[in-house]
Amino acid sequence: MSQTDYDAMSDAELKQYFLKHRGDKAAFQAYLDRINQRPRRIIASPDDPDFDEKVQTAIRQKLEAAKSGRSQQPPHDALEPTD
Incomplete structure (x- = not known):
């Protein structure tokens, strides 16, 4: 099985991917890591x-x-x- 390259996906693509592959915990974690790195606006x-x-x-x-x-x-x- 080939490894999915989450870094090559846009935010929207990664979100759609993990929504379609809900069992892929690595995809979900990659998305969470990505959005948690963004600055928050107060x-x-x-x-x-x-x-x-x-x-x-x-x-x-x-x-x-x-x-x-x-x-x-x-x-x-x-x-x-x-x-």
Whole structure:
């Protein structure tokens, strides 16, 4: 059996691969390792007086980006990826 090269796959390809091959624990781990290496964007701290507004704005931006098919930020941030 040949070894699958997860590094050669894009994020989307790797995600699709492990969704189709749910028993492939190495593929799932490769995907988790990849997304955990990304920097996280902090939206607001819990004591921020504008916490609710900032979170709601980030959610709206994420939804608008998904509707238009583009991403305004890396997929791994404080609001977990939607892909």
